[in-house]
Amino acid sequence: MHKSIESLIRDAEQSGRPLPQVVLDRESAEMGIAPEKIRARIGQTLGVMRGAIAEGLEGKVRSASGLTGGRSKRLWDDGPRILGPRVTTILARAISTLEVNAAMGLIVAAPTAGAAGVLPAILISVDEFAEGGMGEERLIDAMLVAGGVGGVIAQRASLAGAEGGCQAETGTAAAMGAAAVTWLHGGTHEQISTSIALCLQGMLGLICDPIGGLVEIPCIYRNASAAMQAIAAAEMAMANLDFPVSADEVIDVMGEVGRRMPAAYRETALGGLAATPSAQRLVQIRPTKRPSGASS
Amino acid sequence: MVSLFDILGPTMVGPSSSHTAGACRLGLIARAVAGGMPESVRIQLHGSFAATGEGHGTHRAIVGGLIGLAPDDLRLRAAYDEATAAGLQWEFEEIDLGDEAHPNTAIFHVTLGGEELVIRGASLGGGRVEVSEIDGFPVALGGSYHTLVLLAHDEPGTIAAVATVLAGHHVNLATMRVDRTGRHQDALMTIEADEPISEPAVGAIRSFPWLRWARVVPKIA
8 A cells, every 4th residue: 555645646647547547556556356346345345334324323332331332312212403414424434433342343443443423424434425315336436435545554654552551542533534534525635635634634633531541432523523533624625625635744743643642641540531530430330341261 | 466356356345455354364264274264263353343343344354254155245244154054153343452453354263173273364455454463473375375284393304205295296386485573383374376285295294203194275266
């Protein structure tokens, strides 16, 4: 995969190939897998994403800890109040996938399980918002763009909350989503690049502080806000708002902030929200079950 | 190398790629190295695996892997019931391996056919895993290749003989590692290959008199 957004875009411009094709060709060459097989597998991935969104919105899933489940349906049913149905739809869908995740349901880690709600919520939704839909092939193309961006971030910074805080997980998911949405709406290479920078700058410094050490709270809400961040970044970039720092530089900053982050804020549940009295009480009320031991 | 499906995947049963999908993969590799579903297994969990494992379904995912369930198999949720039905006996215990050990480490003590093996591995994040030790021999198995694990009596010509058999079956070797720092006068050989290692190839290797055992660890999706 490409090691910089700059080289990814340069490849597209020098060869005259669309961005998704550049990502696809490189993956195919590096992994020795036929392009059509890669596209088919991404198509299956989209199916799993749709399935998780639908399952969570039924409102029946509950996590083993009891901390999550049922909230996406509540938001969905309660209807939009402030910004209209599209915003509520995206928020509910991001939460839905994370609820399914917490309940040991089937999801796609994109780029991680803890950030699995962001990409499906925005891609499935903007597809639906477009009149007549955008079509499966274009969605697969958008996933390729997202994957290409995620690949750069994986190599320049990190994708893991334990290494780089929540900015590395939901921040990366949002940046991937921002680029994909900008591409889907016909954004130029410069706009795509700016959308990544704009999105990730808004996620900088986000700590990973899961209550009880579980991928539940605040994770489900952070997926919802990350999805909004991604849409906002795409909207601003497509209006040609600029950002003085390049996408690659913002990614590097994210990596640096992650490395400097105290361990308490890197998925240890020793700091942040996880260390508050309220969180401590919540975990005491809902103690996690110990392993049940031998079967005989 | 980072693959697109490291970023857009894995497709998995939640909630944590490292604690659930990775844990399941470790169980699958331990099962394959044991030579099938163990009759009984004791699993020691260290660090984050021990501390937050139950809420992340880590124990269930490990048990699920041991009975052959993949990371995207929804039966992982009910892995204890499935394992009981399959006849697996398991127990977990917490262990402190010190600060040097990877925070998501599991040590499997598997028993099958009167033979006990100890397999140590860690979940590295994003669902990737590494088995670092088999019965005291250092290894580095990630489950992303078709892998052959051989325990052989240490004598000249074994590596050449194995490589010749695999070449004859058109298996292209990606990595090969031999270590004999373990116990006895034995050497452990691990071979990662691009293609599946066929039964006839393994059968031919099993016929060598110096071979103690051979196990195939299939590539994990």
